Amino acid sequence: MAPILELRGVVKRFGGVAAVNGVSLALEPGRIYGLIGPNGSGKTTLFNCITGVDQADEGQILFKGRRIDRLKPHQIFHLGVGRTFQVIRVFPELTALENLLVVTTTGYAEARRRAQELLALVKLERLAGEFAGNLSYGQQKLVEFIRVLMTDPELILLDEPAAGVNRTLLNELLDAVRRLRDQGKTVLLVEHDMKVVMGLCETVFVLDHGEKLAEGAPGVIQADERVIEAYFGR
Amino acid sequence: MKRWFPAGLALLAVALALYPLQATGYGVRVMLQLFMWIALAQSWNLISGLTGYVSFGHVVFFGTGAYASSVLIVTLGWAWPLACLGGGVAAAVLALLIGWPCLRLKGPYFAIATLGLNEVMRVVVSYYEGLTGGGNGLSLPTLYASVEIYYAMGIVAAVVTAVTYVIVTSRFGLRLMTIREDEVAAEAMGIDTLRYKLYAFLLSAAAPGIVGGLSARDQGYIEPLSVFPLIMTITMIVMALFGGKGTIWGPVLGAALLFAFQEVVWARFIYLHQLLFGAIIVGVVLLMPRGILGVLQQKYNLPRTI
Numbered sequence: 001m002a003p004i005l006e007l008r009g010v011v012k013r014f015g016g017v018a019a020v021n022g023v024s025l026a027l028e029p030g031r032i033y034g035l036i037g038p039n040g041s042g043k044t045t046l047f048n049c050i051t052g053v054d055q056a057d058e059g060q061i062l063f064k065g066r067r068i069d070r071l072k073p074h075q076i077f078h079l080g081v082g083r084t085f086q087v088i089r090v091f092p093e094l095t096a097l098e099n100l101l102v103v104t105t106t107g108y109a110e111a112r113r114r115a116q117e118l119l120a121l122v123k124l125e126r127l128a129g130e131f132a133g134n135l136s137y138g139q140q141k142l143v144e145f146i147r148v149l150m151t152d153p154e155l156i157l158l159d160e161p162a163a164g165v166n167r168t169l170l171n172e173l174l175d176a177v178r179r180l181r182d183q184g185k186t187v188l189l190v191e192h193d194m195k196v197v198m199g200l201c202e203t204v205f206v207l208d209h210g211e212k213l214a215e216g217a218p219g220v221i222q223a224d225e226r227v228i229e230a231y232f233g234r
Numbered sequence: 235m236k237r238w239f240p241a242g243l244a245l246l247a248v249a250l251a252l253y254p255l256q257a258t259g260y261g262v263r264v265m266l267q268l269f270m271w272i273a274l275a276q277s278w279n280l281i282s283g284l285t286g287y288v289s290f291g292h293v294v295f296f297g298t299g300a301y302a303s304s305v306l307i308v309t310l311g312w313a314w315p316l317a318c319l320g321g322g323v324a325a326a327v328l329a330l331l332i333g334w335p336c337l338r339l340k341g342p343y344f345a346i347a348t349l350g351l352n353e354v355m356r357v358v359v360s361y362y363e364g365l366t367g368g369g370n371g372l373s374l375p376t377l378y379a380s381v382e383i384y385y386a387m388g389i390v391a392a393v394v395t396a397v398t399y400v401i402v403t404s405r406f407g408l409r410l411m412t413i414r415e416d417e418v419a420a421e422a423m424g425i426d427t428l429r430y431k432l433y434a435f436l437l438s439a440a441a442p443g444i445v446g447g448l449s450a451r452d453q454g455y456i457e458p459l460s461v462f463p464l465i466m467t468i469t470m471i472v473m474a475l476f477g478g479k480g481t482i483w484g485p486v487l488g489a490a491l492l493f494a495f496q497e498v499v500w501a502r503f504i505y506l507h508q509l510l511f512g513a514i515i516v517g518v519v520l521l522m523p524r525g526i527l528g529v530l531q532q533k534y535n536l537p538r539t540i
Binding site for chain 1: 415
């Protein structure tokens with residue numbers, strides 16, 4: 001199957017530091033991928049390059065065969081790439097409902113219906129009128145998650161979805177991710193919680209010092225000497 | 235609340251419409267200036283209150299409108315209402331030209347750029363003496379039209395407030411607010427932030443341009459120093475902050491209260507009033523950064539439309 005997202009030798013430098021250094025990878029549609037690596041290994045920078053927040057210095061990024069590495073974030077979003085952030089970025093002085101409404105391109109009534117539906121999905125319908133900034137950390141995380149789903153993106157990038165979310169909420173979130181996959185969406189997630197990564201992802205990429213260290217099924221990755229070394233040292 | 239608010243507004247509008255019939259010339263001039271301040275504070279609110287991009291040179295649109303309309307009257311002989319609309323168009327065009335590069339600047343850099351723009355425009359109008367009279371200023375033909383200008387100012391103030399209402403209650407307005415809340419997230423969520431900022435800037439420039447033209451027509455004489463004063467930008471900012479930036483009625487309230495305060499105090503203590511005005515600025519910023527309406531909205535959980 002043709003990859004939905006393809007990275008070819010992507011490089012991103014900040015000053016003299018190559019945060020991402022020649023990463024190539026391909027995602028096939030309808031699967032859940034994990035992106036792991038020690039702190040500072042370039043995971044978030046890679047997300048930023050894919051979504052246009054940062055511009056790659058070298059290499060190509062293709063979404064459904066089309067180059068997106070020179071497009072702006074809002075253009076990439078409208079092609080069908082949605083993301084969440086590592087540090088929560090809800091709009092604090094907009095209500096939970098408004099946080100969702102701003103994202104849409106459909107008519108107002110249709111957007112409202114969709115927003116209510118998604119709020120119900122994560123059991124936040126009673127907090128729809130509350131300012132997002134007044135919600136708990138976990139609830140804000142959920143708002144950010146469903147905000148991505150407002151426009152039905154084909155590729156969803158999740159930056160540490162499990163961090164700071166309690167177990168019950170987390171299981172619902174993971175179920176939601178699996179359902180997305182079953183609908184044919186592709187998910188790429190950065191996560192430090194290995195249980196989540198191993199239980200959810202079908203393929204895992206390991207980054208270290210901005211380079212792709214390994215790629216494979218979770219079991220294989222877990223046993224990989226180089227990966228263990230990158231995490232724990234020799 | 236829902237019923238008496240529109241009714242009260244309608245009553246106020248009727249009272250203001252009838253006011254010139256029994257008022258003194260001085261009274262009309264005072265009210266006309268109040269309308270002008272409402273329009274200015276509300277316009278500043280459109281770009282800075284909603285998107286968070288603080289325009290520190292907003293008076294540049296007032297001055298540009300004043301000069302554009304005056305030149306249209308003096309050299310082309312346009313009727314003043316048409317010329318004032320021309321002033322609004324000129325200000326909006328300037329906003330477009332300036333906004334395109336400057337709205338890419340983030341945070342304080344945008345504020346500084348707009349501040350600089352005001353100084354540049356003042357020098358530009360001083361330089362093109364043939365058209366603007368340079369430092370000697372520009373005199374307009376004598377005309378007694380204070381009452382007409384009173385109505386025109388009132389209409390502009392009402393229209394800007396109505397436009398603000400429509401924007402704040404629409405998705406367009408919500409999207410402008412996402413820029414204030416978190417621009418990176420707004421971009422990532424598919425909002426073309428530069429385009430939205432440009433629209434807001436354009437809208438926020440038009441009314442000051444018209445009002446500048448009306449004010450010039452009312453005064454009958456303009457010079458670079460009188461139509462590009464930094465203090466005017468500061469005043470409109472303070473009015474919007476005092477009433478509540480980012481709200482619909484905050485700038486109206488702030489303009490009305492501070493203008494009334496200025497009139498009363500100015501009449502009694504000529505030298506003290508600027509000091510008191512400064513004290514209000516400090517007080518608002520320190521104690522009430524959300525302004526009167528912002529505080530009330532938060533305390534009583536009021537909807538955005540109040």
